[in-house]
Amino acid sequence: MERNEKSSAYEMVANMNSIAQLDDTTRLFIGMHQLEALSSRGLRNAIPDSVTERLNGCPATPCNIRIITYLARNEGRTIFQNDIERRCGVTRSTASRVLNLMESKGLVRRTIPTFDARKRQITLTDKSRSIVRDIEQLGEEYFNHLTEGIPQEDLDATMRTVRAIIARAEEEEFGAVSPEDRPFNPIDDGDGGDSSGANDFSDAGALRG
Numbered sequence: 001m002e003r004n005e006k007s008s009a010y011e012m013v014a015n016m017n018s019i020a021q022l023d024d025t026t027r028l029f030i031g032m033h034q035l036e037a038l039s040s041r042g043l044r045n046a047i048p049d050s051v052t053e054r055l056n057g058c059p060a061t062p063c064n065i066r067i068i069t070y071l072a073r074n075e076g077r078t079i080f081q082n083d084i085e086r087r088c089g090v091t092r093s094t095a096s097r098v099l100n101l102m103e104s105k106g107l108v109r110r111t112i113p114t115f116d117a118r119k120r121q122i123t124l125t126d127k128s129r130s131i132v133r134d135i136e137q138l139g140e141e142y143f144n145h146l147t148e149g150i151p152q153e154d155l156d157a158t159m160r161t162v163r164a165i166i167a168r169a170e171e172e173e174f175g176a177v178s179p180e181d182r183p184f185n186p187i188d189d190g191d192g193g194d195s196s197g198a199n200d201f202s203d204a205g206a207l208r209g
Contacts, residue, residue, distance in 0.1 A: 039142075040062050043139065044060060046142050051135065056106055056107065056127065057105055058102055064098060065135055067098065067108070068107065068124065068132060069136070070088055072124060075123075079121065080120065080121060081096070081110075084099070107124070108128065109123050111123070
C-alpha cells in the first residue's frame with residue numbers, strides 16, 4: 001500500500017472511531033445530514049429527461065424544484081422573494097440568482113404589486129404548473145421506495161421526533177412567531193398539523209441547490 005493510501009485508510013478509521021464515540025443525539029444529526037445529501041442526489045437522478053426538458057434548460061436542482069412546489073402549494077396567496085427566502089431556507093443572493101434564471105426560462109413571473117413598488121410578487125407560469133404533479137409523483141415514488149419495509153409505527157415515531165426537533169430549532173432561531181413567518185417546514189402540512197398525505201417535493205429534506 002502506497003504512503004498516501006495508508007494515510008487515507010488511517011484517516012478513515014480515525015473518523016469512524018471518532019463518530020462512534022459521539023453521543024447518540026449528535027450521531028442522529030450527522031445521520032440526518034447524510035440522508036439529506038443522499039436523498040437529494042438520488043431524487044435528482046430519478047427525474048426523467050421528459051421532466052428535465054420541460055424545465056426549459058433550468059437545472060432540476062432541489063432548490064429550483066422546492067420553489068416551484070412551494071409556489072404551487074400557495075397559489076392564491078401573495079408571495080414575495082423574502083417569503084421564498086424564509087420558507088425555502090435560502091439566502092437573498094441565492095433566491096435572486098435562482099429566480100432570475102427561473103424567470104428567464106419562463107417558469108416564474110415577477111410583477112410589481114400596486115400597493116408596494118419596492119417588492120416583486122412571485123407567481124408560477126402555466127409551464128411550471130404543468131410539471132408540478134409530475135414532480136410530486138416522482139417524490140412520492142422515490143420516498144416510498146426508500147421507506148419500503150419499514151414498519152409504519154417506526155415511520156410515525158420518526159416523523160414525530162423530527163417534527164419536534166424542527167419546532168425547537170425554529171423557536172431558537174425565530175422565537176415565538178406564527179408558522180407562516182417561519183422557514184419552510186417540509187413535514188408540516190401548512191397548518192401545523194399532521195402532514196400525512198400532504199406531499200411536496202421538498203420532502204427530500206431542506207434541500208438546497
